[in-house]
Every structure is written in C-alpha cells, then in structure tokens.
Amino acid sequence: MNCLVRMRSVLGFLRINPVAGGQRSMSQSSLAGKVAIVTASTDGIGLATARALGRRGARVVVSSRRQANVDKAVELLRSQSIQVTGTTCNVGNGEDREKLVQTTLDQCGGIDILVSNAAVNPFFGSIMDTTEEVWDKILGVNVKSAFLMTKLVVPHMEKRGGGNVIFVSSVGAYQPFPGLGPYNVSKTALLGLTQNLAPELAHSNIRVNCVAPGVIKTRFSAALWQSEDTMNELKKQLSIKRIGEPEEIGGVIAFLCSDEASYITGETIMVTGGLNCRL
Template sequence: MQKAGLLFGACAQTWKSMRMASSSVARRNPLENKVALVTASTEGIGFAIARRLAQDGAHVVLSSRKQQKVDKAVAELQREGLSVTGTVCHVGKAEDRQRLVATAVNLHGGVDILVSNAAVNPFFGDVVDVTEEMWDKILGINVTATALMTTAVVPEMEKRGGGSVVIVASIGAYNMTSGMVPYNVSKTALLGLTKSLAVELAPRNIRVNCLAPGLIKTSFSRSLWEDQATLEKLKAAMQIKRIGKPEDCAGIVSFLCSEDASYITGETVVVAGGMPSRL
C-alpha cells in the first residue's frame, strides 16, 4: 500500500512537472506559428511591435513605403534569429495593401494578426489654414486606409478560424494638442472604428482592439521631446515622469494578439505614463 502511494505521488509529481513545462513553453511562445502583418514597422513603435511579435513566436511580415528601410529592418531582426520578412507597402494604395496580404499568404499560408500602425501628420498650425487636400490626406491614410487594410485581411483570417487586429491610435485621440486638429480627429475616429469593427467582425471570430500610445520617443514625435520646455510640460501631466519607449507598447500588442486576450475586443489600451485620457 505504501509503495502504491509512493508510486502515485511520483506519477502526480511527474504529471505536474510536465504541465508546468508545457505551460512555460506556451508562455514563452504565446504566438507560435501565428502569421502577423505590421504596417509602418521599420522603425519606432511599429518596429518594436514587429520584434516582440516575432520574439513571441510569430512569423512577421514588415512593411514600409521605402524598400531600403524594409531591407534594413528585416536584416536586423533576422540577425537576431527571428522569423521576419518584409515588403514595400503604402497603405493608401490598394495594390500595395493587396501585395502585403499576398506576401503573408504566399510565404506562410495565411494571416492571423494585423497591426495597423501607419499614420501621417504633415500639418501643424492654425485650423483655418488646413486645406481640403490636407484633410483628405490625413483622414485617408490614418482612418480610411486602416479600415481597408483590416477588411483586406478578413477573408484570410476567416480561412484560419479567426484572428486579431490591433489598431494604433494615440493619446491625441483623448487629449487634443493645439495645432494638430486633423491628426487629433483622425486618431479619435480610430477609437470608433475599433468599436465598430469589433462588432462587425466578432461573428467571424476576429477580435479588434486599439492601442493609444502617449509620448513615445520616436522620430515621429521628435518635435514634442526635442524641445526641453515642451517635454517638461508634457511630463508634468504624467504619473510616470518619463518619456515612453517603443518597447513600452510592444508587449501590450503581443498580449492583445494572444489567447490570453481571447475575451477582449473593442477596447482601447492607453499606454501614456498615467496621462489623463478622457474624451
């Protein structure tokens, strides 16, 4: 009887160890064999997200408007042993969006994840000086192209039983910065787009969530952190008194794309050091 008890205890311990080992492997590779597209991902937040998704096991397809940037980013991540490829994609062009999706399908057999990060902000100044062409460009790239990029991956995600979309907005969707009216409006629109797409795509088992970064040290936000007076003013509004890093955003996106977030859709996660975010 004692031997049987000891044997049972040993078996139970072995089974527990196997389960813990399996769980550990799963958590080390929460996106194993997933295929991810990340737009505007050769530098800054997009690059950090692409790296993290690949580190977590995904096959990642990078994209940018310039081939030189794509080649440089892909080479850097491949040197790290990550499964990364890339292609040129101007998200405002239908043929480029189609090519990005086709690249993932041809190389990896489908698409599981889309991170829509591409955005422009070519205007800073008085709202009365914003031309119609400028409004069209900012809303076209930041909002319309995001919607069209998302719908382009839906058929491929459906073939694989579902997927996850993360749209990158901005703290500017909540805290309106003077001189950036079209950009602020476009980012606020992405909050609504996220909720609308989440409702529409839920029956297809596709989750849609949003990331709203605060002041992150990238070339895109250079005008805000290079000037010390502006930087100190912005830091005063934060609970965490430092400028953010692209990597501060990457783990959140990986989580939202993983099974750990399988019951989350239509939500926006603000990563802004505690800066107030109320519409």
C-alpha cells in the same frame, strides 16, 4: 446552505473543466505559428511591435514605403532570430495593400494578425487653415486605409479560424495635440472604427482592439522629447515621469494578440504613463 452547496459544486466543476469557465493556461500565450502583418514597421512603434510579436514566436511581415528601410528592418530582426519577411507598401495605395496581403500569403501561408500602424501628418497649424487636400490625405491613410487593410485580411483570418486586428491610435484622440487638428481627429476616428468592427467580427472569432500611445520616443515626437522645457511641462502631467519607449507599446500589442487577452475586444488601451486625459 443549499446555495453554498451549489456554489461548491460549480467551483468543483470549473476546476475539473477549466475551459468551461473560459479559463486558459498562461502557457498558451505563445504566438508560435501565427502570421502577423505590421504596417509602417521599419522604425519606431511599428518596428518594436514586429520585434515583440516575433519574439513570441509569430512570423512577421514588415513594410514601409522605402525598400532600403524594409531591407534594414528585415536584417535587424533576423539578427535577433525572428522569422521575418518584408515588402514595400504605401498603405494609401490599393495595389500596394493587395501586394502586401498577397506577399504574406505566398511567403507565410496565411494571416492571423494585423497591426495597422501607418499614419501621416502633413500639416501643422490652425485647423481652420487646413485644406481639403490635407483632410483627404490624413483621413485616407490614417483611417480609410486602416479599414481597407482590415477588409482585405479578414477572409484569410476566417480561414484560420480567427485572428486579431490592432489599430494604433494616439493620446491625441482624447487630448488633442495643438496644431495637429486633422491628425487628432483621425486618431479619434480609429476608436470608433474599433468599436464598430469588434461586434461584427466577433462571430468569426476575430478580436479588434486599439492602442493609444502617449508621448513615445520616436522620430514623430522628437520635437517634444528633444526640448527640455517641453519635457519638463509634460512631466508635470505624467504619473510616470518620463516618456515612453516604443517597446512598451509593442509589448501591449503583443499581449492583445495573445490568448491572455482572449476576452478583450472593442477596447482602446491607453499607454500614456498615467496622463490624466479621460476617466
């Protein structure tokens, strides 16, 4: 009986003081006032992510290596009433990374969110045929640059009282795509980077998470979804019998950046249509 009385007292206290119980109002999920950098964000998952963040009120900074692509993305997002600015950036280049961060600070006044989406894959074939140059290129852009971008933005997130870092990995991190050995390895490395950064940055109120998309309808995966035979085989492995859309990844990333995900860090969220690739 005494236990029951104590439990009722605790529950009553939490109802009166919801913050003490770690609860947050759903209305606080808005990203209004937040500033988000999304790398490789003029097409595919990156563009969909910029749109999802912008629709929730964030001011978004988009980037890619070509100015024409940046201009096109900025025009599109502005036509959808999204606050956006853009600049060219090759994330594999240190000066470009610094320019992206400085442009964001100059135009938006701070940084709250980093979505590291940029990736390359210049090789297809047996992993035993890969060269040192291939490994340097893939790991340099897909992994090292993701960390170095994080290192650049963290001090500015700390000035704002916290923030969110999201790495875009791939289902290939768990179930390797044939012929994409170094790329698969780089995406697996992002899972480890997420788990190592999360506890170190938690004291600064910065959450670090990762999203691992399955086969999504982008230019990168066109060889898969444009082949009827390949798609028929793939669908046999999927619970949801279709490939994903970029917007379905953008929505998950936006959720992870919101207060609704305030108790999630160090995690990798699989968005694969039910592909059975891990426990």
